[in-house]
Amino acid sequence: MQNLLTVILLLIxxxxxxxxxxxxxxxxxxxxxxxxxxxxxxIGERKSPYVAVCCIVMAFSILFAQ
Incomplete structure (x- = not known):
């Protein structure tokens, strides 16, 4: 599931x-x-603050949770 979310965030x-x-x-x-x-x-243009927060959260979860 985490890989799918990563791909979607990168696509956006x-x-x-x-x-x-x-x-x-x-x-x-x-x-x-x-x-x-x-x-x-x-989505990336209109929801950019939320997308940025999601990217940061995803980066920390990939770096420190695995």
Missing amino acids: CTCAYIRSLAPSLLDKNKTGLLGIFWKCAR
Whole structure:
């Protein structure tokens, strides 16, 4: 379960970063299978403080809990 959460957090952060560099790359695919990346970018932009806290918590749990 922890690995899945790590992958989801990394996907959200990566998509938000890519959208900040090249918005047209993700904006043209708002529907379909590639729309998942656009949705992840939107989550990363709108909920960035919560995503950042989750990333920090996940980092500490990976470093110190295992």
